[in-house]
Amino acid sequence: MQINFATPALLFPAISLLLLAYTNKFLAIANLIRNLHESYEKENQPMLRDQIVHLRKRLNLIRLMQTFGIASFLMCFVCMFLLFGEKLEAATWAFAIALVLMIVSLALSLGEIWISAGALRVLLKDFEKDSGNDGEAVR
16 A cells, blocks of 8 residues: 555544544533533432433543544554655554544444433333323334
8 A cells, every 4th residue: 555645634634523523422421411410419310310320431432432533643643754754664554553543433433322322212212101102203
């Protein structure tokens, strides 16, 4: 494979946008946890505690997503530095590692999305049970 400076630079916008999306998810969940914790302290409902525990798992996944995304970003810089030093084989390996790290980050993101959707399905089932709906319209 022949790589040049443009090759790792292709990932910069994608990684930047992913990290921004991950950060927004993290902040939204952190605010939700703060609000649920405040409600839990006032009402002491076990369901709120369970939701907070569930959200903690998602926060941990998002932190891992961010970690692997940042590591991918750093490896792109390493690749460019190696290209600058004309170490093509090492640069190729650095770029390959950057791609693998990005794949891991995206796979973790997919897992977080599935967990999030699962939690929403549970809430929708509770809503359907309370409203008398049989759930056909929600699926």
